[in-house]
Amino acid sequence: MSSSSWSVRQASIALIEITYLERAVAHVLAGWLPKFPEMAVKLALGRQQYEMLDRATQLRSRLSGLLRAEALELPIKGGWRELVKHLDASPDPGALFAGLYGFLWPRLLELVRRYLASADPVGDQPSLRLVTGLADEVEAQLSYGQTALHAMPPSTKFTAFLERLAALWSARDSGADLAPADWLWSPLDRVPLAARPAGLEHCKRGSLGLLAVDSIREARDVGIFLHSDLDEEFTTLELMARNSYEHPDMPWQFHVDMARQVSDEARHAQLMLQLLEARGFHYGDFPISTGTYDGLYQFEPCPPGSRKELLWRMLIRQTFMEGLALDSLARDIKRRTEAGHHDIARALDYILRDEVFHAGSGLRWSAYLLDGDRRAVLQERYESLTFYTTAAEAWRASFVETHVEEAMAELIMIEEGKRRRGGKLPERPLNRLGRQQAGFNDDDILQVLSWGYATEP
Ligand SMILES: [Fe+2]
Ligand SMILES: [Fe+2]
Numbered sequence: 001m002s003s004s005s006w007s008v009r010q011a012s013i014a015l016i017e018i019t020y021l022e023r024a025v026a027h028v029l030a031g032w033l034p035k036f037p038e039m040a041v042k043l044a045l046g047r048q049q050y051e052m053l054d055r056a057t058q059l060r061s062r063l064s065g066l067l068r069a070e071a072l073e074l075p076i077k078g079g080w081r082e083l084v085k086h087l088d089a090s091p092d093p094g095a096l097f098a099g100l101y102g103f104l105w106p107r108l109l110e111l112v113r114r115y116l117a118s119a120d121p122v123g124d125q126p127s128l129r130l131v132t133g134l135a136d137e138v139e140a141q142l143s144y145g146q147t148a149l150h151a152m153p154p155s156t157k158f159t160a161f162l163e164r165l166a167a168l169w170s171a172r173d174s175g176a177d178l179a180p181a182d183w184l185w186s187p188l189d190r191v192p193l194a195a196r197p198a199g200l201e202h203c204k205r206g207s208l209g210l211l212a213v214d215s216i217r218e219a220r221d222v223g224i225f226l227h228s229d230l231d232e233e234f235t236t237l238e239l240m241a242r243n244s245y246e247h248p249d250m251p252w253q254f255h256v257d258m259a260r261q262v263s264d265e266a267r268h269a270q271l272m273l274q275l276l277e278a279r280g281f282h283y284g285d286f287p288i289s290t291g292t293y294d295g296l297y298q299f300e301p302c303p304p305g306s307r308k309e310l311l312w313r314m315l316i317r318q319t320f321m322e323g324l325a326l327d328s329l330a331r332d333i334k335r336r337t338e339a340g341h342h343d344i345a346r347a348l349d350y351i352l353r354d355e356v357f358h359a360g361s362g363l364r365w366s367a368y369l370l371d372g373d374r375r376a377v378l379q380e381r382y383e384s385l386t387f388y389t390t391a392a393e394a395w396r397a398s399f400v401e402t403h404v405e406e407a408m409a410e411l412i413m414i415e416e417g418k419r420r421r422g423g424k425l426p427e428r429p430l431n432r433l434g435r436q437q438a439g440f441n442d443d444d445i446l447q448v449l450s451w452g453y454a455t456e457p
Contacts, residue, residue, distance in 0.1 A: 004118075005120035008123075012063060014118070015059060017111055019060055020076050020080050021080075021084070021104070022056035025104065026255075027088075027244075027248065028088045029241075030244045031246075032088075032096060033238050034239075034293060038197065039196075042237065042238070043266040043269055043270060050259040054256070058130055060252075077173050078174075079175040081182075081183065090161065091158070091161060097152065099158075100145060101141075101146050103165055103166065105145060115131050187246045187248075192298060193293075201288070203288065206398055212225055213413055213417040222341070223276060223279055226275050226276045226281070226344070227283070228286075230272040231288055231290070231292070233269035234269055235294075236358075237266055237269065241262050243314065257365065268351050275343060275347060292321075295392070296312075296313050299388070312380070317362070318361060318363070319363050319366060319381060320448075323359045323438070323440065324448070326359060327454045329352040329431075330352065333348045357438075359438040359439075363439045378447055381444075381447065382447070430457055432445065
């Protein structure tokens with residue numbers, strides 16, 4: 001054992017700094033995801049914010065192990081929060097990339113390397129194992145970020161922003177002690193619309209979106225099926241990210257669950273992009289929609305940024321829509337397999353597994369916000385959905401009034417689809433087992449059946 005190795009105290013202080021950076025930067029990325037216009041950036045950073053939070057979670061648990069004998073909470077200085085909060089206040093995505101990958105992450109890597117060089121190789125072996133695993137991932141993130149940064153046009157407009165970041169880095173050990181409950185900060189903004197690349201055609205609000213007459217046999221309609229799904233992956237990624245960012249006072253595990261879903265949705269989007277591209281289509285070949293983000297971000301009856309707003313987002317997106325996805329995915333996997341679309345069936349099957357977690361997470365955290373009262377969950381789901389569908393009907397009515405011909409064309413498409421299915425409406429048989437695995441109880445299942453969105457198989 002080297003006599004120059006760190007003491008427990010020194011190791012704990014070094015570990016908390018790494019933990020803090022991982023946690024706080026994950027928070028920044030969660031807030032920024034809907035604001036990046038580039039889809040590839042959303043996907044890469046959507047995965048990275050989960051990696052960061054996951055690492056912070058492991059480090060935090062090791063840290064509490066190290067501090068146990070003294071039963072103390074090691075504080076970090078307020079200067080660290082000022083530093084990362086400044087990153088959050090980046091004027092635009094370019095500045096954020098420059099601040100994160102050009103400045104902060106190289107310094108995180110230095111902290112990590114210093115840890116590996118200084119920790120007691122025997123006494124602190126558990127931390128070393130963790131930090132060694134972490135080093136590779138931080139390096140991979142850094143190399144992604146620096147490649148992206150170098151591809152951006154050089155800019156001098158961030159100079160003042162970066163100078164301030166450097167000054168805050170130097171002053172990071174100043175300020176008052178921060179307890180873990182005060183590590184994060186209140187949201188700096190509201191983001192009611194999800195950003196998309198310029199020049200893409202958007203589906204009109206109140207239209208029926210992309211309609212396919214036969215998404216099994218018509219090549220173009222298969223493309224439309226995949227493309228519409230892609231919109232849902234992107235928007236859910238963005239909404240869950242904001243759920244985390246806008247509610248820093250929720251428990252740690254809530255953020256882990258939201259971050260995991262963000263990362264899952266990023267993988268789903270990647271799967272869909274691969275399937276689309278294998279068929280010669282690309283994102284933006286068809287009109288896109290951000291409705292699932294924009295339409296679920298805020299609701300008139302909920303004060304902006306309130307827990308009620310968070311509850312409604314989760315109830316509608318996760319426990320209602322992703323609940324229905326459990327049903328439709330099971331149906332579509334079967335259909336695609338029968339039609340010989342094995343690549344699509346395989347992707348949907350992976351997505352279905354994740355969806356059980358997403359709906360389950362929505363159920364758990366909705367119940368948490370309602371003090372565990374599952375009857376109240378049913379009631380709030382009813383109220384939020386009634387509000388949402390009433391709003392959707394109003395958008396529809398105004399679309400039909402102002403776009404008569406387009407609305408007629410939609411009806412013709414629907415009729416044609418029905419004719420191809422032999423006059424039948426598309427059915428969605430309830431996936432009872434999947435729903436039970438997600439944590440839906442008999443009342444939840446009865447509710448969706450009684451509304452007619454799914455049918456008893
Ligand atoms: Fe998904
Ligand atoms: Fe999902």
